[in-house]
Amino acid sequence: MTVQKSLSPRAWAELLLLACIWGLSFVANRAALQEVGVATTVAFRVAGACLILWLWVAARRLPLPRAPKVWAAFLVMGLLNNVIPFSLITWGQLTIPSGLAAILNASTAILGVLVASLLFRDERLTPRRMAGVLLGFAGVVTVIGPEALLRLDLTSVSQLALLAAALSYALAGAFARKALTGLAPQVAAAGMLTGSTLVMLPAALLIDGPPSLAHSLPIWASLGYLAAISTAVAYLLYYRVLAMAGAGNLSLVTLLVAPVAIVAGALIFDEALPLRAFAGFALLGLGLLTLDGRVLRMFSRELGPAPR
Numbered sequence: 001m002t003v004q005k006s007l008s009p010r011a012w013a014e015l016l017l018l019a020c021i022w023g024l025s026f027v028a029n030r031a032a033l034q035e036v037g038v039a040t041t042v043a044f045r046v047a048g049a050c051l052i053l054w055l056w057v058a059a060r061r062l063p064l065p066r067a068p069k070v071w072a073a074f075l076v077m078g079l080l081n082n083v084i085p086f087s088l089i090t091w092g093q094l095t096i097p098s099g100l101a102a103i104l105n106a107s108t109a110i111l112g113v114l115v116a117s118l119l120f121r122d123e124r125l126t127p128r129r130m131a132g133v134l135l136g137f138a139g140v141v142t143v144i145g146p147e148a149l150l151r152l153d154l155t156s157v158s159q160l161a162l163l164a165a166a167l168s169y170a171l172a173g174a175f176a177r178k179a180l181t182g183l184a185p186q187v188a189a190a191g192m193l194t195g196s197t198l199v200m201l202p203a204a205l206l207i208d209g210p211p212s213l214a215h216s217l218p219i220w221a222s223l224g225y226l227a228a229i230s231t232a233v234a235y236l237l238y239y240r241v242l243a244m245a246g247a248g249n250l251s252l253v254t255l256l257v258a259p260v261a262i263v264a265g266a267l268i269f270d271e272a273l274p275l276r277a278f279a280g281f282a283l284l285g286l287g288l289l290t291l292d293g294r295v296l297r298m299f300s301r302e303l304g305p306a307p308r
Contacts (some may be wrong), residue, residue: 011245018237019253023260026098026105027268029090031222035215037208038094041223042086043200044211046078048227050193053186053235062184071191073179078195081171083203085165086196092165095158097271099262103143103281104162109254109288111170112137119174132291139283142276185239193231248292255285260282 027042032041057064065071093101110133116123144159180188204211215223242250258281265271 008244010248011241014237014241015245015250015253016256018107018234018241019256020260021234021237022231023102023257024255024264025234026089026093026102026261027128027264028222028225028230029093029101030098030265030269032219033090033094033228035219036211037204038087038090038199039204039207040211041090042083043197043204044084044223045226045231046082046193046196046200048224049235050190050197051233053190053193053230053272055116056232056236057184057187057190060186062187064187065183065191070180070183071195073175074191075182075190075195075198077172077176077188077192078197078199080168081192082196083199083209084168085172088161088165091279092158092161095155096162097273098265098269099258099271099273100159100277102258102261103277103284104140104159104282105166106168106258106281106288107136107140107163107250107253108169109291110140110284111167111175112173113291115167115170115174120177129291132287132289134287135208135290136287139280139285139287142283143278143280145276150307168208185242186236189235189239251288251292255288 029041032044036044089101089105113123113125113129114133117125117129140163144156176188185192238250241253262271262273
């Protein structure tokens with residue numbers, strides 16, 4: 001049995017910083033969309049982050065892969081982990097608040113467990129994992145509202161787009177396990193962003209036309225934040241926390257992103273979420289903690305050792 005690493009104060013600090021960075025990305029998305037199209041916003045994000053990460057790789061003199069199949073894998077990862085989810089999330093935020101988008105994005109961990117159980121023999125659904133998945137799906141249905149699934153208006157379609165983005169992230173995680181093992185994670189991230197840039201730059205020109213340079217300062221700041229901080233820096237920080245704390249502890253970031261986005265959306269854009277969004281997030285959080293095993297460990301400590 002794998003022993004879960006403990007979280008040091010430094011790991012906690014960096015985990016919270018990562019949550020803040022990703023939580024604010026939902027607000028930056030909404031700000032950029034005031035003047036910039038969806039495709040162009042995503043293209044700025046991936047192209048800028050791609051440049052920054054390649055500069056990092058060059059500065060560290062990390063070895064580069066030469067096999068064509070690895071570069072083909074970068075293209076697939078760019079689609080699954082950047083192009084599809086970034087585009088769906090950004091489009092969805094034309095209609096739904098930042099906090100709600102972040103809550104639905106938290107279903108990534110639930111879907112990741114489900115996808116892994118279907119594709120990998122060593123990731124089977126144990127009773128604990130099944131309970132976590134069911135709680136997570138109950139949370140998603142609560143957030144969206146059962147009636148929204150029946151009427152399918154623009155708001156409900158936008159929420160479903162966020163779930164499709166989460167599924168794309170889950171598929172990306174499974175694909176990376178198959179195709180990108182053995183690579184330095186910074187190189188894998190830079191290669192993936194290269195693939196997504198090759199897709200998004202022509203797509204943005206085709207959909208939105210040539211980009212304007214006449215944006216206001218807050219819009220440029222939002223685009224710069226999305227590229228430099230919430231993508232390039234976030235990837236580097238993600239791998240640091242992963243090395244320090246392990247994947248189990250890193251999954252906690254999924255729970256911490258949504259509160260940051262909710263508070264920031266309320267303060268900056270005066271967003272308000274329905275009560276069911278908070279109830280659904282509570283169920284999602286309980287599902288994630290159940291998957292992680294923390295809930296069972298907590299109850300075990302409360303009950304003490306079993307009688308002999």
